[in-house]
Amino acid sequence: MLAGASRNGKDIAMPKLKPCKGVLKRVKVTATGKVKWKRSGSSHLNSNQNGAQGRALRKKRLAQPGDIPRLERLLCRPLRGVKR
Numbered sequence: 001m002l003a004g005a006s007r008n009g010k011d012i013a014m015p016k017l018k019p020c021k022g023v024l025k026r027v028k029v030t031a032t033g034k035v036k037w038k039r040s041g042s043s044h045l046n047s048n049q050n051g052a053q054g055r056a057l058r059k060k061r062l063a064q065p066g067d068i069p070r071l072e073r074l075l076c077r078p079l080r081g082v083k084r
């Protein structure tokens with residue numbers, strides 16, 4: 001049915017857009033509008049990695065311009081102030 005249509009005399013609204021809660025918990029938008037998150041692979045079994053890999057995994061990853069449309073779809077909102 002279309003938005004605003006009625007069934008049995010009751011108005012039917014379109015379903016709400018719900019953001020992906022997993023992304024909301026993992027991603028942070030900084031005050032300057034950059035999007036960052038923790039890199040994976042640094043929680044355990046790190047003895048196989050060399051020191052440079054371990055230090056690189058400590059740093060947060062910043063979103064690239066190509067990541068922004070995907071994050072906007074997952075969060076169901078535009079990311080204001082994001083450098084594209």
